[in-house]
Amino acid sequence: MTAFAAGVNLGYDPSYDPHTGGRRGGVAHTTPERVGEILRRARDVASRIAGTSPATRQGWLTMIAESLRTHADELVQLAGEETGLGADRLRAELAKCATSTIFYGAVTAEGSYLDASTEGIGGNSTLARWNTPIGPVAVFGASNFPFGFGVIGHDVASALGAGCPVIVKAHPAHPRLSVRLAELVADALAAAGAPDESYALVVGFDAGLQLVDAAEVAAIAFTGSQGGGMALVERAAARGVPVFAEMGTVNPVFVTTAAAVDSAEIAAGFVGSFTLGAGQFCTKPGLLFAPAGAGIFDAVLAQLPQAPRAPLLTAGIARGYRAGLAGLAEAADASAEAATATATATGTATEPADDYAVDPQVFLVRLEDLHPGSRLLAECFGPVALVCEYENAGQALDALTRLQPSLVASVFTGGPADPESAEIVRRLLGQVGRVAVNAWPTGVATSWSMQHGGPWPATSRSDATSVGAGALGRFVRAVAVQNAEPAHLPAALHPDNPWRIPRRIDGRLTLPTPDFRLNLTKAKP
Amino acid sequence: MTAFAAGVNLGYDPSYDPHTGGRRGGVAHTTPERVGEILRRARDVASRIAGTSPATRQGWLTMIAESLRTHADELVQLAGEETGLGADRLRAELAKCATSTIFYGAVTAEGSYLDASTEGIGGNSTLARWNTPIGPVAVFGASNFPFGFGVIGHDVASALGAGCPVIVKAHPAHPRLSVRLAELVADALAAAGAPDESYALVVGFDAGLQLVDAAEVAAIAFTGSQGGGMALVERAAARGVPVFAEMGTVNPVFVTTAAAVDSAEIAAGFVGSFTLGAGQFCTKPGLLFAPAGAGIFDAVLAQLPQAPRAPLLTAGIARGYRAGLAGLAEAADASAEAATATATATGTATEPADDYAVDPQVFLVRLEDLHPGSRLLAECFGPVALVCEYENAGQALDALTRLQPSLVASVFTGGPADPESAEIVRRLLGQVGRVAVNAWPTGVATSWSMQHGGPWPATSRSDATSVGAGALGRFVRAVAVQNAEPAHLPAALHPDNPWRIPRRIDGRLTLPTPDFRLNLTKAKP
Known part of the structure; x- marks a missing residue:
């Protein structure tokens, strides 16, 4: 349900309540x-x-x-x-x-x-x-x-x-x-x-x-x-x-062998993150890689009933989720059966209802079924995620970095001494805008150092x-004036620096004062 | 003659001498x-x-x-x-x-x-x-x-x-x-x-x-x-x-009334600039606006014989120039006749020759014939330019800023007291990457403050x-790591700043040392 999904023009945008499906004006x-x-x-x-x-x-x-x-x-x-x-x-x-x-x-x-x-x-x-x-x-x-x-x-x-x-x-x-x-x-x-x-x-x-x-x-x-x-x-x-x-984007999560010992904690965090806001986050972790034998998928299944049934935003998104889930379930069942015959949490897609509420879902998938263009990786906006239990961390990482780039990835490590961690972060950085270490991808700080973006087609401008x-x-572009007179320049470049901003003068970066942040309120209007 | 001009594949790129048209290996x-x-x-x-x-x-x-x-x-x-x-x-x-x-x-x-x-x-x-x-x-x-x-x-x-x-x-x-x-x-x-x-x-x-x-x-x-x-x-x-x-791009030049008193100097500079390198510069001034009555076009015509006949880079470019010139001459003659009946410097396009040498050309055009899509503004790579003598500076500027954006524009003023100059620079900056004041657009300094670009389609990325x-x-893109351990970070962000670079720490821009440029040679490899 995007602005470009269809050319339907009703003359108005009706307002619906996702709790009931009822209309309330427009x-x-x-x-x-x-x-x-x-x-x-x-x-x-x-x-x-x-x-x-x-x-x-x-x-x-x-x-x-x-x-x-x-x-x-x-x-x-x-x-x-x-x-x-x-x-x-x-x-x-x-x-x-x-x-x-x-x-x-x-x-x-x-x-x-x-x-x-x-x-x-x-x-x-x-x-x-x-x-x-x-x-x-x-x-x-x-x-x-x-x-x-x-x-x-x-x-x-x-x-x-x-x-x-x-x-x-x-x-x-x-x-x-x-x-x-x-x-x-x-x-x-x-x-x-x-x-x-x-x-x-x-x-x-x-x-x-x-x-x-x-x-x-x-x-x-x-x-x-x-x-x-x-x-x-x-x-x-x-x-x-x-x-x-x-x-x-998919936003992959990678769990190292050392981190997987806390399988219950990882599972609880994963379910909490991919079901947050009914899974309707662009930073939703959609695919978790964990070492085989650590019981992560079973732990996730055990956590799933704790995640609330919640309404999706619109009827269109709810329809899209149910349809996507059915296709995903089919592809995942085939993948998981070939691997371990583990069933999914609830088996089939949620039935249509008057409201837009849906149940969270998780699927176990085989590493070899994860490839660009796989039906498993088709966009399904809502509280659904995949788990892949890998035998070999290097192969899993290879597969992950062949997938379409994402906004963000998470890696869970055993701490600074974890020998896998540096290489995983390095490789994930080629694939995303941000790597969260021992943190879930949801939750984007508005700060000086945030990068909320990623290689195409996670975004159109990496x-x-x-x-x-x-x-x-x-929202800016650079312009230059050669031989400018004072009247041609913005205050940003006036000699007395009225805006008190950092500037480069004759090639040298200069700060407005030694403690310029304290002076911001003194800046001339 | 661009890399994408045609799919011809000879198996080799022959090397030609533009002075003779003769081939010398490949x-x-x-x-x-x-x-x-x-x-x-x-x-x-x-x-x-x-x-x-x-x-x-x-x-x-x-x-x-x-x-x-x-x-x-x-x-x-x-x-x-x-x-x-x-x-x-x-x-x-x-x-x-x-x-x-x-x-x-x-x-x-x-x-x-x-x-x-x-x-x-x-x-x-x-x-x-x-x-x-x-x-x-x-x-x-x-x-x-x-x-x-x-x-x-x-x-x-x-x-x-x-x-x-x-x-x-x-x-x-x-x-x-x-x-x-x-x-x-x-x-x-x-x-x-x-x-x-x-x-x-x-x-x-x-x-x-x-x-x-x-x-x-x-x-x-x-x-x-x-x-x-x-x-x-x-x-x-x-x-x-x-x-x-x-x-x-066209790279317009605007001459104010106060500047036009030096018509001979403007004319000499213009001819020198648009014929530099046989006019094969992306910053060639292709269109000069000057006040009517100052005799700038006549002065340009008088200067033109001083400009050398010079070979273009390739046979393809020479062909393109001759063809483009013929079309331009036709459109310009129609435009100029309606205005003042002033003929062009040499009348017709240069005849084909064994070498790739061509003569510089200049055409007088009417303001009302300059509009987006005009044949007068079709790309003609080589030593040709247009002169437009305006009656009203505001109308000329309006027309100019409706044209396709350029890499650079020049404005010639009567100095800091010229009342027209600030508004002209301001308006031109909406149209180009760089405005040169009392300087010709050719000549691009490689420096900290250079902007060699311009709004689409002067460039694909303004x-x-x-x-x-x-x-x-x-050639870079930003990446972020949340909760990074030292092994996850480049030396750019190590605590001791081994690369001695400016960094933002907790929101505050910091310089490596009070005189960091002197320390560049001490930077660790």
Whole structure:
């Protein structure tokens, strides 16, 4: 159920409650005329936003974060009605979104992302280079993170921080929440003094297509399925607009022999991680490799009844999960029977129901059945995972690194003395954006050192990250002026460094003061 | 005449002398088996190269530069025979290439490109992030810069500096030079202790295609025509490999009213710049806007006879130039007649000849005939340019910024007090990678602050540069390790900072020492 899954145009996005399957209102699609107006306004305001200081935009982001915190109860309630993700998870996601929004403000103000540099280049010539906002950014939000990736969250905050107007395409899984969130963002931006045109929401499949095709849109951020992301990448390629698509992946977990002695703990952690949010995480661990004989699969089976039956986000996702599960069960049964004849936890796919609730599932598979293109590795969004018990760690690692790249991998080791660990991490790094050591892949810290990305086709741009300080880098491009006069340069390169940012002067990286972080609040607006 | 112009496979690239059109030997195409072997060897050696220190790779680049300097006479002679670019230009290009290669070594050793960062993220968790070499890089060299962009030069040096094996596809315009240069590079790398597999040359169209399609190739750098670059981008898109294509553009020049008083000086500079290297520069100024009444076009016409008749690089380029010129003359005559009935300098296209020499040409065109898709703006590689005399600077700027983006633009102003200059620079920056103020666009400094790129379709990746310190960024991708043990991290993130590089520690950018550049030579290997 992605923005590009089908061209159905009902004229509105209906709102459904995943707990009951019942409908509760809906939101009208944005008309082509209105989308066109939003695009023109975003294009026209872009240079005005680009001309604001980082500290000014930090203020905008702070105001958004405060509004989210103020309206937390209402937003969690609304999100719960439309996503079924549960109040605890949603409250935590919203709190993290507010904190992340503050963080992107700090990254903006710190100013390293501007990559400001100036130097003499011989004779009387000079050269100055800095990163400039790329222009209006279209954000296609995810179904599974109503606060993290969409109307608010990582893409919106990092694009605004970088100085770009943002136009969000609402995900049809939570239309009422999207509209309410967009109101709060617009109000917060207005209260903070940002131009009205800095942010807009559009609703509907056709409105999304219009954004993809619009000359005004300078970059696109997408979080969702591989099918949806690839369709978007192909369509946008015609006009060369960069698309940062973060897509669903398998996210393998490797358990070393030394780590496997704690089979119950590994199994409990695995079940907890792949069933978190009903398995609807782009970082869900979908495939666990464990040494044969350690009893990990049996331990996982034993843990499975502890995992809650939970509703999926939409009827479409629930249908997709049930269908995918049936195909997976068939392929896995064949694989597992050939290996050990161990049955799966519940045997068959969950029966259709009025609500979208499904049971977690796990399958045992043979190493030799895991290969690129295998039906076992087809995307099945929801609480299902595979376990592969290997006889030979080297062969398992070989098989793993022949699979399609992922966003993240985990490795469980016996600690620093584990002789296998360094080589496993090294090889996994060729395959993913992040390796978590003795930690599950779910849980993505918004921090300076986060890399939430991965080689194609885990993402469309392996150099980019959609979480963490590097996220701003997606929405800028470098420009240079040769022999610039002061009036040609942004404040980033004025001699007195009014923004108090790190800069490269005549080839040498310089910090604004010995303790520049303490001075951020003194930065001139 | 690009690598993708046609599927003709003669089994060898013949070597022609542009001065006479005569053939002088040739070079056999690389067999598919040999290309396959080169690819496998590059893939297998990639992690070994990635594991070397920046200082080690700086040593490799220094050795290459020294070899180029040692063999300058021989190389300039050989390049002259195959390109007709003249000894002075070629000697200068080779000297600059050697200096640039040294520069990329310094950028490598300085280590900012690694973007190394580590921090605690709560609890006992840590996160470390750094840039890792992307893997084997395929370089498609240009016809027009035998030393700057191809077998040696910016792409090769920045890729090796970033820690990637390099495979170059020789340009058919200078096959004998390519083979000799590749021998020198391979010898220099061997003398510096680099693995044999770090660098290889392949020859022939089919060998180039094999590189584009090879799973072993992780990134592609291309310099050449828009047609060739776009074909490459489309073909590589199927497997998501990043293509950094720097393509031919118009590169507009804007002369303000205050600047136009020096019409003779502007005219002389313009003719010198657009006929440099027989107009075969990706930064050639192809379109000059000057205020009507200043007599700039007449001054340009008067200068034109001073510009030398010079051979183009290949028979194909000469044919293309003559054909393009004929079409351009027709379109321009229609445009100019409607405006002022001013004839062109030489009236008609140069007649075919045995050698590839052509005459420079300039055409006067009306502002209203300059629009995207106009025949006047069709690519015509060689010493031809347009002049547009505008009545209204604002209208001219509007027209200019509706044209296809370029790599670079120039603006000539009356100095810091010129009221037009700031707005012109600001608007041009939305359209190009670099704006040169009171300087011609040709001449690209290899420096920390250079941006040699531009919005699509000037390049395929507007965020990238193919010249300057930023060039290394094309060939790395970020990876993160959560809860890393020391054995999981590169030396970039070891506590004692053995590579003496800038790093971000707990969110704070830190410099290795107060005067780290002086300590570069002390860096551990």
